[in-house]
Each structure stands twice: as structure tokens, then as C-alpha cells.
Amino acid sequence: MADFVKKKNPKNVRLEGVTVEELAKLFVVIGAKEGVRGDVAFAQALKETGYFSYKGDVLPRQHNYAGIGTSGNGVKGHTFRSPFRGVTAHIQHLKAYASKDKLNMKLVDPRFRYVKRGSAPTWPALQGKWAMQPRGNYGNDILTIYKEMERTKLRVAKK
Template identity: 40%
Template sequence: MTLWLMNENNLAKLAKAEAEVIAAHFGLMKKRDAENAVTEYTKIAEETVATVEQMRNYLKAKNPAVAQSVLDMIPLYLSEGAAEGIRGDIAFAQSCLETGNFAFKGSAVTLDQNNFCGMGVTRRGMKGNSFGMPQLGIRAQIQHLKAYANGEPLVNPVIDPRFRYVSRGCAPYVEWLGIQENPQGRGWANGAGYGKKILAILNSITSTKA
């Protein structure tokens, strides 16, 4: 043992091992662990967290003039999301982003289109897709989110006109919905920080009193 300790390389190994034991004992993270720490992302295919009341109260605070028809359709985000295993509150937060909190100012779509996510607006000046009723527009949005989230089959018949264009499962996290942040260079929108903008709205919704 004494001869082993006389070797400088062995002493260095021993010192390193002792340091790691001490760090583990006191709950300290080694530098290399910190560098390799995995960021926790927000899954799209999970149970909804926000309630209908939180979503309504958030929207009324942001847009006091919001149409009553919009407030009435909010439960559809949860029911349609639950049917496909997709977080309806994420879809609602996305709609708030895409429509300017349903004020539709500067938006490519209008309320009467029942398109609350800019679906089909692939370039400036395009009108986008239209749906016969709010439920169908929300269902199409949920289906499109599911296309990005995973490769599982749809529960309801497909009505999303752009479902077939998505590389299934390429964006399982909200953070990856933006093309610029997606590891595969795919996603819902090209704008920088698209997913983070949705999450900022979502966090505000879940922090709203019911």
C-alpha cells in the first residue's frame, strides 16, 4: 500500500476519488455533470394542467373585449385534447399567441374562419384554412399538434388538412415547435423562440386564479 501511495499518479487518483466522495456527500454537482445536465422539456402529449376557469380568466384579463363565443368554446380545447392525449392548455396558449389573444389584430386569420392557430398560413398574405365550426377548428389544431408530438394513430377521423405533411413525432416538446430550435430543423413555425413564446403564455395561464 505504501509503495502504491508513493506513485504520484496514484496519489492524484486518490485525491480525485476523495473529492468526488465529499462532493456526493454534500450534494454538490461536479463540473462535468453540470455541463452535461439534461434540460427538462415540456411534453405536448400529456394531461392538461390548466382549468377552463384559468383559461377564461387569463383571456378576459388580456382581452376584455373578447367575444363571448370564444369564451364559450374554451372547454373544447380540453375535451378535444383529452380525446387525442394532447394537452389542451398548450393548444389554447398557442391560439392566444397566433390570434393575439383572440383579438385577431394583425393576424392572417379571422374569427369566422374557426382557425385559431394560423393553419395553412405558410407565407405572408395567405388566408389559411377555414372550418365549419369552432370544434372542428380546434380538433384540427389538436390533430396537428399530435402529428408533431408522436406517431400514435388519431382517435377521431383526420380533418387536419396538413396532417400528412408533418414528419410524425419530430417535435414531442413545446420547445421544439419552432423550426429554429428543433434538432431536426422541423416544426410548426419559423419564428425564433416560437415554443418559448407559447410556454410563456402557458405559464401565465397556469398562474392565473381560477
């Protein structure tokens, strides 16, 4: 996952307090704890942050890898005090959309209660719920990034 980021954004990864490798591990570990695909959530973070180049409203120091609370026009959204908490909030927000199951970790997602639980059980179902895109399909865009990341991982493993 980290190699994919470095391939797509070799000169402008702007993370604070965490390496790409450490962040990828957080997504996988926290995702497993909550029953959410951490690798696909990582692909969503790549979409939201421009492969961690942060050219939108959110700043790297916010540890907000999912744009939670942003609405465009300079609205910065929520700030999390650590990469661990930022990833946890992201995973919990996804879990809120995907299922009605209770959380396995302490709640840190400030917008969890606003989500209609179980309203987007698949990645494509996030369209119109997570990010309002004028065209395309938000969830399918995430899956496209994930599939490209998987192909990269397979090529690296074969070397």
C-alpha cells in the same frame, strides 16, 4: 383559461359562434381525446390569434385558432366550418408533430399528412417547424403564455 383571456384582452375578443369559455372547454375535451395538452394548445391559440384579437392574416370566422395553412403576406390559411372542427384540426396537427400514434377522432386537419410524425415531441421542439420566427423560440413562447395563464388561474381560485 377564459378569465386569463379576458384579463389580457378585455375589449377585443373576436370569436364567432363560440364564447371564450366554450372554446376553452373544447380545447380541454378534444385534447384529452387525442392525448394532447389542450390547455397548452389553448395557450398556443392565444399566441397565434393575439388573444383572439385576430390582427394577422386569419379571420375569426375561419375558426382556425392555430394559423394552419397560413404563410404570411395575406395568405388566410384553412377555414373550418365550426369551432369544434377548428379545435380538432389544431389538436390533430399538434399530435402529428408530437407522436406517431394514430388519431382517436376522425381526421379533420388538412395538413396532417405533411407533418413528419413525431418530429417535435416537446413544445420547444416546435421552433422552426410550426411557425417560422426570426427570433425567439416559438414553443417556449407558448409555455410562457401557459405559465402566466396558470398563475392567473391560481389567483382566481384563491379568491
